[in-house]
Amino acid sequence: MAIPDKWIKLLKEVKDENWNMGDIVWTLTNRRYMEKTVAYVESHDQALVGDKTIAFWLMDKKMYTHMSVLSPPNYVINRGIALHNMITLITHSLGGEAYLNFIGNEFGHPEWLDFPRKGNNNSYHYARRQWHLVDDENLKYKFMNKWNSAINALEEIYGWLHSSPGYVSWKHEDDKIIVFERAGLVFIFNFHPDKSFPDYPVGVNRAGTYKVILNSDDLQFGGENRVDSKVLHFTIPETFANRSCKMFVYIPCRCAIVYKLLDD
Template sequence: MGAPDLWIKTLKEKRDEDWDLGELAHTLNSHRPEEKVISYAESHDQALVGDKTLIFRLIDKAMYWHMDKADPDLMVERGIALHKLIRLLTAGLHGGGYLNFMGNEFGHPEWIDFPRQGNNWSFKHARRQWSLRDNGFLKYQWLGEFDAGLMKLIQTVDNPSIHYLTIRQHDHVVSFMRGDLLFIMNFSPDQSWTDYGVPAAAGSYGVILDSDDKQFGGQNRIDNSTRYFTSPQENGHQLQVYLPTRTGIVLQKID
């Protein structure tokens, strides 16, 4: 099963607390080291009429009524948080490249339907509405800003190897290193972790991407000016961080 199908299956069949992070990480990373593969969370198939994009599966009809930034809504908040985590994990474990279908990165609310006899040759849905992301009043901007930050970060990953891959299903936490970047994600719907230790290369680190950042629609629960230092453990070194619920961070090794 490919990654997009597995993400859909997970959203359709499992509660948030039952997501199998081991299966997800294995699927996203299941290729030989010498092979380059393109990773993606969803493709054009989910955007075509008759199917649902990830954001629509997460938020459903609430996205038509509660996407104003001034309108707090728990379903939308959950959907946006998981939408960012899904993309962060998929892109972070990419095997050579990351693919996104236009508009899906900011949660475009409508499907694509090209002119055909069945829709009376209509052009109504043969488009992407970039204005939803750019008008400054809607939550689509948060997803667009996060994607821009993620793409900027992913372009700096030049090391194909993944190290320190750690999956703690009970805690709903996944962490790994790509080069000098440390990815940490907490998928728990109700548990934040204080001083949470994850394996890492010895040194000091600083946060360079935080899905909980206010500019991405987060709650700003992490102090991104903090410098983190590893401590020696019996089997290596670990870094202790604060991990709020449904939050992903990427730290860069400073020295």
């Protein structure tokens, strides 16, 4: 419960420009070495009996008016989808040895779930998930669902959930950057609300050429298409962040990128 409790506490009480990267990493990794743990973003405590889902804490009532792909861009929705995607990936890839979706959090269901009971006059109104939302191509719920599917598909290939725990090489509080390696992949997160970083140094332990294999800023995931996934990144033989070499990457604000070593 520590992980979903952490996310809900941050969303309720802390502006994301004040999120502590070290605290997030500690919550995601604070378990005995190789003790198998199930990680999840939200649970019954958040999404049942009248509280809000993670998506609704992020986007609130704007979800009822600005989730159409035909509507003008909206800052609250753009921020919400970006952070929802980042929270999903970092929890999935760093938080444990299994990952649990919670009845609709994969596509950002807006409302809570509440079974008929005396306290709600035995109402069935909230006793369902609105699965039609994610199937509507005119709504932005599809972006979060595609991101969730892409994460699971990538994990099927590289198997980070049954690999050794991630090695976190970088936690920068001012830049709001987290970097770690797991299952041979390099995960980079920029939680900063408005700072993008060109030529950001990233330490890696294996020399070679790296390419982007997953990017939350892709248009299909509701992003702004600021990352060119065709660009290759070459390491140089200089130690950085306690790793044997480094490379330089462009990491936009509120973006998560996964890199792999070519020919690996």
